[in-house]
Amino acid sequence: MRILVVEDEPHLAAQLRQALTDAGYAVDHAGNGREGWQMGGVQAYDAVVLDLGLPELDGLSVLRRWRAEGVHAPVLILTARDQWHEKVAGIDAGADDYLTKPFHTEELLARVRALIRRAQGLASPVLHGGPVALDTRSGRVTLDGHALVLTSHEYKVLAYLMHRPNAVVSRSELNEHIYAQDFDRDSNTIEVFVARLRKKLPAGLIETVRGLGYRLVAPP
Ligand code: CA
Numbered sequence: 001m002r003i004l005v006v007e008d009e010p011h012l013a014a015q016l017r018q019a020l021t022d023a024g025y026a027v028d029h030a031g032n033g034r035e036g037w038q039m040g041g042v043q044a045y046d047a048v049v050l051d052l053g054l055p056e057l058d059g060l061s062v063l064r065r066w067r068a069e070g071v072h073a074p075v076l077i078l079t080a081r082d083q084w085h086e087k088v089a090g091i092d093a094g095a096d097d098y099l100t101k102p103f104h105t106e107e108l109l110a111r112v113r114a115l116i117r118r119a120q121g122l123a124s125p126v127l128h129g130g131p132v133a134l135d136t137r138s139g140r141v142t143l144d145g146h147a148l149v150l151t152s153h154e155y156k157v158l159a160y161l162m163h164r165p166n167a168v169v170s171r172s173e174l175n176e177h178i179y180a181q182d183f184d185r186d187s188n189t190i191e192v193f194v195a196r197l198r199k200k201l202p203a204g205l206i207e208t209v210r211g212l213g214y215r216l217v218a219p220p
Pocket of ligand 1: 007008051052053054
């Protein structure tokens with residue numbers, strides 16, 4: 001899952017980036033509205049954390065432009081305290097949720113998790129694929145109730161597939177969603193991660209769809 005953080009305050013930006021990275025997301029950061037708007041238009045992010053008070057282009061304008069351009073990513077806006085009208089304007093401009101500054105990182109993480117799973121039509125924070133369960137709150141993965149040890153990249157690949165049960169996901173899509181912008185990526189490594197995951201997971205859970213990509217096979 002790849003997240004865009006648009007925040008101009010360096011300290012808060014660094015803190016958000018760290019918390020989201022620790023939670024298993026690939027994180028890109030923009031320090032002003034114009035850069036954020038451009039990045040959000042080019043890359044399909046799984047969620048966006050958007051500050052409203054931004055230099056160059058304010059957050060509301062960024063959001064209105066995205067929605068007018070058909071950018072559908074779930075957006076969590078950060079608003080200043082006592083600015084209730086900002087929340088109303090933000091939601092009317094297409095925000096999916098808001099948080100008032102200052103906030104606890106745990107609350108931001110919970111809201112981001114909820115936005116991502118709602119965007120996929122998933123109600124529970126625990127995702128299931130046959131005997132495999134992935135708890136998006138703790139990052140814990142279990143097989144028949146026993147903990148599985150995954151590397152951070154294996155986790156990112158599995159989490160992406162488990163958010164889209166039974167959907168065909170191409171290698172390039174996985175590449176786009178498990179790495180941050182500044183990461184030196186290599187499309188062959190996706191195959192390596194999937195091969196390693198398959199050794200740890202039940203046979204047939206991750207199916208190869210020839211020429212198209214992978215599918216996490218989950219019984220209805
Ligand atoms: Ca700001």
